[in-house]
Amino acid sequence: MLKVVKFGGSSLASAEQFKKAGDIVKAEECRRYVVPSAPGKRFKGDTKVTDMLYACYALAEADKNFSKELSAIKARYQEIMDGLSVTLDIDGEFKEIEKNFKAKAGKDYAASRGEYLNGKVMAAYLGFEFVDPADCILFDENGDFKPQESNELLAERLGKTAYAVIPGFYGAKADGTVTTFSRGGSDITGSVVSRAVNADIYENWTDVSGVMVVDPGIVPNPAVINTITYRELRELAYMGATVLHEDAIFPVRREGIPINIRNTNAPEDPGTMIVESTLKKSDYTITGIAGHKGFVSVNIEKDMMNSQIGYCRKILSAFEENGVSIEHMPSGIDTMTVFVRETDFEAKEQNILAAIHKYAKPDMIELESGLALIAVVGRGMKSMRGTAGRIFSALAHAKINVKMIDQGSSELNIIIGVKNEEFDEAIRAIYNIFVETQI
């Protein structure tokens, strides 16, 4: 058994949090490769070290004095090291950083120092080897990650050490220029490391006990999902659920390595397992609910539409030409409705309508804005008859007007359209029927 453990910023924000992370690593001999983020917020209103670094570097780039700002960052690390009784030549590191900031080493370099220094502290604290990803995670000239080369380099480098700390978020181009993934990219580093060492599990430690069935901003203290497939997670994430950096899924998914989302503050909780596929049933028929406000529906009617080959394609062309992505397009007989994001549609509205008229000569076009889409996702829905009945009965009972329903034969999810103002209530109604009452 071999585990890669990645800790998020809140899990490493202070010496106290660092100790919890250390205890977690030490609790299992197999937790041999550790990927730390930069220190996050210690309390509400606090500033993440990454943001402090960006601000500090902005001053350097504008040739302004940044010594006060850099000292504040140094103080964050000093506080952690003091709390952990770790001794490190942090002065030398910060002299080097100061020099490079003055030489304008780049925004990516600046941001990466948060993880770099945290990796140094973590390695010293655990007694693990420090492996700098600048040597083994590669980006091309355009700043795009090179997965294959990185995997080979990392596998070779980590093959030489049984216990290592590899800071998240960054790597370097062939010429040595430090380059970062997009924000939240430590998740990707953890995934890439897991692939390289062929881990059995990629543990992703954060401040929640897993992926929740529903947004806790809508339903307080919702149930946690026990096991979720990559596909289900992608569906929930697309509709707004934020758990992992999206690009963190591909490296491990390809290798069949499950991701375990865990809570640093409640290590006894089993968290959520994210897997390729599973026979394990969801606890509640559905796996999760997610949604988004701010959609527009464009309803198009045309006599005999259904008998005209290529009619729908013509309508979609009108959106494509204007660079607007289609979300859903349920259809009746001689009528089709296209759902798009309001922000995408607004600026192009008249161009799109003109193009529809030109290509498709509809009898009628009707617009409706202020709509929300809700995805009810679950691999278990396929085998349970009556899921749709339960959903729509619950919505009817809550007096919610269903504007759209879309369920393809993948049967992994049902998409429901409601008005923005009924969005929260609709989600609560669906959550209640499946999770609370479980009738």
Place this chain on the structure above:
Amino acid sequence: MLKVVKFGGSSLASAEQFKKAGDIVKAEECRRYVVPSAPGKRFKGDTKVTDMLYACYALAEADKNFSKELSAIKARYQEIMDGLSVTLDIDGEFKEIEKNFKAKAGKDYAASRGEYLNGKVMAAYLGFEFVDPADCILFDENGDFKPQESNELLAERLGKTAYAVIPGFYGAKADGTVTTFSRGGSDITGSVVSRAVNADIYENWTDVSGVMVVDPGIVPNPAVINTITYRELRELAYMGATVLHEDAIFPVRREGIPINIRNTNAPEDPGTMIVESTLKKSDYTITGIAGHKGFVSVNIEKDMMNSQIGYCRKILSAFEENGVSIEHMPSGIDTMTVFVRETDFEAKEQNILAAIHKYAKPDMIELESGLALIAVVGRGMKSMRGTAGRIFSALAHAKINVKMIDQGSSELNIIIGVKNEEFDEAIRAIYNIFVETQI
């Protein structure tokens, strides 16, 4: 008040039926223009006069003797005339027909004689003027109906007579060649006449008391629809409900003339009113249910599909290129399902799959055949919350697995996909919940 009354073949199959039709015409002074079909079946296993004419003419065209067959047709009319005590020079008519058959006057001419002769009998029986549509319903050289010219000619001709019989089904080209509408085309004649005389109502008399909520082959003695809009009727007709010839709707719809489907054998029944729009509520929330077996679903999955502009359009192109019409295309996140008719799809299957692969590089394509689609149609669904809940609860209760759900924001209908073998049961379940129990 002015009414055009059209009688179907079963309403004029025998002297007895003819009398009922005559009583109906005489019952209201305003029933001034009568459009008869050819005599239909008198009993199960009987042959319609139109089919007798086609068979007889096929012999003539092959230079075979057809005198026995023509006599049988003559006998049908003689029987009707005897029963009605109508005297007409039918011998002269049949000599003329025999001559024209021998001269190969055409299949359309042959078929049209059924309506022509029935019109003669009806005119004599009612004491109305006989107006030959060969003089006032025009077709172009390709056999396509010319609506505008016909309307002008008919309006002028019928403006000269207060009471007339105009046989259905046929007209003529500019050179006088008799030409017919497609089968069932007397419905169109009735509609065209209604427009020309600016009727208040177009009464279409047949052998059922109106449009039924559901196919009586699936639910015995179903409820009759009181009032239905043209749009609703089109949706039901598209999904298999057979009531009127589809082309019969346009002439009257444009003029706002309602169609009243009535039962010659039960003239006391109010029948179904087909109208452009109405505030009148349906009796049962839903207006009707119709459906079709024999669909295939093509389920396409592709990671990040939802983020790619134009992805759906590419997939639809693959179908369009192969001349296959899309029925419905519900979508999830990163997955879309295309429903097509099995008969359209079968021959093109591999071409379409190859084109999808070429244009859209999907991660997975899955086919499922043996599916049926059901349309639950109703203008009242929009204002009634919970319609979807009732439908899906009913289906769940009947243990039917819902393969697809599609409801756009027109909210006029919900399309449901089920397996072929569960089609009848699903329709019965939906009918029961809305019409029988009305809970």
